Amino acid sequence: MNTAIAFILIFGALVFFHELGHLYFAKRAGILCREFAIGFGPKLFSFTKNETVYTIRLLPLGGYVRMAGEDPETIELKPGSKAALLLDEGGKVTKIILDNRDKYPQARVVEVEHADLEHALTIKAYEEYEDEAQIFRVSEKAQFVSGGEETQIAPYNRQFGSKTLGQRALAIFAGPAMNFVLAFLLFVIIGLVQGIxxxxxxxxxxxxxxxxxxxxxxxxxxxxxxxxxxxxxxxxxxxxxxxxxxxxxxxxxxxxxxxxxxxxxxxxxxxxxxxxxxxxxxxxxxKSLLGSVQSGAEQTYKWTKLVFVSLIQLVTGQFSIDALSGPVGIYNLTGKVAESGSINLLGLTAALSINLGLFNLLPFPALDGGRLLFFAIEALRGKPIDRHKEGLVHFIGFALLMLLMLVVTWNDIKKFFL
CATH class of the missing domain: 2.30.42.10 (PDZ domain)
Structure with a gap:
């Protein structure tokens, strides 16, 4: 199997299952998920389904689910701004057009006095040639239209922060958990094909x-x-x-x-x-289904224990950072394993999935484990930590992770050419 194809399939499976865990439980909690992305950087492919834009991006460095309320909204309806409002038959605003208003001749052009698109879902505005402001009710699924693109509004009850501590924690924990589920399923498949x-x-x-x-x-x-x-x-x-x-x-x-x-x-x-x-x-x-399921559980436990011990050794300095591998190292390893057959490739995918799941559970800022740590502190305090302070901590953690990624990738490149 071609190394590039094998790498893309493995990377895609690991990230897809991880982000699918976040997406599924976030949607179950009623959180508006704006984007489900595999990769970072420029968009290569996208489609929209059930409020979410599904994208594949250029750089194979991970993925993300963009949930409403986690980042500042990119579009605001400020007092004094002009917009065109498209209403449904019930009189509710379904589209808020910020530019190219001439494309919507049936929309009502207004000057905004006040807008509450989180709680009351109303817009107080003056229509042209009117001296008295009107209050327009806004649909929960109303769309901003700007630059030819539509962006759904995020009422507070659809935002991440509005959910209970348990719902938020589950939506975050589900990502790493799905990596263990993927590993277990792959080990079961190996057992069914290869025998126990x-x-x-x-x-x-x-x-x-x-x-x-x-x-x-x-x-x-x-x-x-x-x-x-x-x-x-x-x-x-x-x-x-x-x-x-x-x-x-x-x-x-x-x-x-x-x-x-x-x-x-x-x-x-x-x-x-x-x-x-x-x-x-x-x-x-x-070959038996029951035996394969039992073997899948045993192999998942065995690899989890092995990876956990390795992470402890890395943190305590018993394990050198030079031994870590990033995308380049994994790409090279994938090529070697692919030559030995698809069963070994499935085993590698399972092992990498457990690595990804456990790594993400580390209580480090920007990782899922770091976010879960903040939830634990919130549970002890009885109130959440200031969002701006938490955001700053995660930003610093993300910068440090990117630095680690650069170091690991440089080591991989040196190993490749030496």
Whole structure:
């Protein structure tokens, strides 16, 4: 598989599932989600559905869900400004046209005295040639029209800050949580396709040209004993083979219901400071939905524990920052793994998804974990931290993350060319 295609698919899956978690629970809470973006920078592709603009952007550095109320609104209706109001049959404002008003001849041109588009949803304004101001009721889904683009207004009850602490926390936590869900699903798929290792004394696949293949072992052979020691599990077999590097051993086995004996000499291979025996054979596997689900859960837990320990070591200085990989490093790794097959590519995607989920849960500003930390402080204080102060902290955190990304990317580039 082409490296670029594989990288795009992996990156897209990781970001899509992460942001989908944010989007789903934000929408369930009634929050207006203005944009669902994969990537940053210039827009490559977009379409609008159910109030949300879905975009793919140029730079593969992450993604975001832009929720109403998290950032200052880009369009305001200020006193003294002129606008054209398009009304529905019930007399409610459905469009607030700020420029190119001549394109809407049926709209009513007004000069705004006061507008409340968050709570009362009203516009107090003077129509042309009228001395008395009128109050226009505004639809919850009214659109600003400016520069040829439409932007939906955000009443307070549709803003992120209007929701309960639990709803806000769930909308943020759901992003990293979906990365663990993705990893679990991928491990389940791997189990269904590849099979789940079982601890039975049966020969599975053999490596061509290996000691086991040369000695005449075959797939499906049931090993009953090695050098007279009974073998009841695959663990028994591997333990005895490891203890006899370069030494001939006698295997009693059953093949197609017939008993037979084979003389086998395990190859001697270095494993750290130790020399162990290897036959070049794999254990048996079984394919089942229940087994795959159980294996998926076990693999997800195992990788989560491994990544968590690595993050702790990074924070405590036991793990060098030079060992971290950014987009360039992941791109190179993707190319190597793609050459070994689609199953290994699925495994890499699952591992990266867990990495992304755990990294985002770190209590660092600008990350999901940093936002959850502010929610925890809010719960203890009984009131939220000032939005401007929190925003400043997240801005500094984002700048530091970008700096880290530059350092990691530079290290990746040096590794690539050295």
């Amino acid at each position: 290792p079982v601890n039975k004394p049966i020969i599975g696949e053999l490596v061509a040209g290996s000691a086991g293949a040369k000695a005449g072992l075959q797939h499906g052979d049931v090993i009953q004993s090695i050098n007279g020691t009974p073998t009841e599990t695959w663990t028994d077999i591997t333990t005895l083979i490891r203890k006899n590097p370069g030494q001939e051993i006698t295997m009693e086995l059953q093949r197609n219901g017939k008993s037979m004996s084979l003389q086998v000499t395990p190859a001697a291979e270095k494993e750290g400071k130790e020399t162990v025996g290897r036959l070049g054979v794999y254990g048996p596997v079984e």
